[in-house]
Amino acid sequence: MVALFGLLSSLIIFGGYLFITSILNPSFDIDAIKAENKALKSKFKDVNNELTILSKTIDNIRSKDDALRLSVNLKPIPESEKSFGIGGSEFTEILPTSVSEVNNLLKNLDNSLNSIKAKISVTEQNYKEIETSLTNNVKLFKAIPAILPANGPIGDRFGMRLHPIIRVYRMHTGIDVVVDTGTEVFAPGDGKVVGAGIRYGYGNTVEIDHGFGYTTLFAHLSKIKISVGQKVKRGDLLGLSGSSGELATGPHLHYEVFHDGVNLNPENFVYSDIKIFDINNEKSSK
Numbered sequence: 001m002v003a004l005f006g007l008l009s010s011l012i013i014f015g016g017y018l019f020i021t022s023i024l025n026p027s028f029d030i031d032a033i034k035a036e037n038k039a040l041k042s043k044f045k046d047v048n049n050e051l052t053i054l055s056k057t058i059d060n061i062r063s064k065d066d067a068l069r070l071s072v073n074l075k076p077i078p079e080s081e082k083s084f085g086i087g088g089s090e091f092t093e094i095l096p097t098s099v100s101e102v103n104n105l106l107k108n109l110d111n112s113l114n115s116i117k118a119k120i121s122v123t124e125q126n127y128k129e130i131e132t133s134l135t136n137n138v139k140l141f142k143a144i145p146a147i148l149p150a151n152g153p154i155g156d157r158f159g160m161r162l163h164p165i166i167r168v169y170r171m172h173t174g175i176d177v178v179v180d181t182g183t184e185v186f187a188p189g190d191g192k193v194v195g196a197g198i199r200y201g202y203g204n205t206v207e208i209d210h211g212f213g214y215t216t217l218f219a220h221l222s223k224i225k226i227s228v229g230q231k232v233k234r235g236d237l238l239g240l241s242g243s244s245g246e247l248a249t250g251p252h253l254h255y256e257v258f259h260d261g262v263n264l265n266p267e268n269f270v271y272s273d274i275k276i277f278d279i280n281n282e283k284s285s286k
Helices: 002-024 030-062 065-071 099-143 276-284
Strands: 159-162 169-172 175-177 184-186 191-199 203-211 214-224 237-241 253-259 262-264
Touching: 030 099, 065 099, 099 203, 191 214, 203 237
Parallel strands: none
Antiparallel strands: 159 169, 175 253, 184 237, 191 203, 203 214, 214 237, 214 253, 253 262
16 A cells, blocks of 8 residues: 555656656657656556555455444444545546646546545444454453353242242242252352342342443352452352341242343343353363
C-alpha cells in the first residue's frame, strides 16, 4: 500500500514536470512528449487498476463482516456506512497543454485513494469491535453458571410449592439437588465469592458474583471451603453439602441463580453436555 502511494506521488510529480516543461519550452520535442505521455498514461492506468483490485479485496473482506458481527452478538454495520464506492477513471490522451484533463485524472485517483482510506478505517474499527465483543463473550461463556453444582438428581424444582416445614404455598426460588451429606459442591462458572457464612433459614451459605449481572447461591452446606473475596473458576470446590439451616428437611443442596437481582430457574442454565467430572478431569490433566 505504501509503495503504491509512493508510485502515485512520483507519477503526479513527473506529470507536472512534463506539463511545466512544455509551457516554458515551446520548442520541446512534441514526439518525445507524446512518448513520455503514453508511458505516463500507462503507469496511471496500472495504478488505477491496482487501486481497483485493492478496493475489491477490501469489499470481499467486508462482505463477511455481517456474519462475523452476528456471531459475536453485534448488530450489522448500516449500509449507509458501507457505501464508499470507487469508480473507474476514464483515461483520455494526456496532452501537455490539456491542464483540465490532467487535473481530472489526478482528481479521480485522489478520490479513489480517499475512498479506500475510508473503507480501511471503517474495516479497522469494525474488527476492533469484533475483537472486543469476542473477548467479552469468552469471559461471559466462562462466567455463566452452566453446570449443576453437585452430582445428584433434582428434587424440588423452581416455582410455587407447598413448603415442607411451614406448610404454606410459597415460591421456591431455586432447585434442590438431592445428595448425601458431604457431597462436593462446585462453582458452576467463574466468579468472585461475595458471601460465605451462616444465613437464616439457609444455614451455611456461599454466594458468587459471576459478573454480567449473574450471581449464584448455595445453601444448607455442612462445610464451606472458600472465603469472601476469593476468585473461583468453573469446577472449583466451594464446600460440602449438608442440612444446615432452620428450613432444611434433610441433606440436599439448595441452589439459586440470579440475574440483576431477579431469581431465574437454575435448570435453564444446566447444560447436559457439560459435566463436573469432565471439567475436573481436564484441570487435573493440565
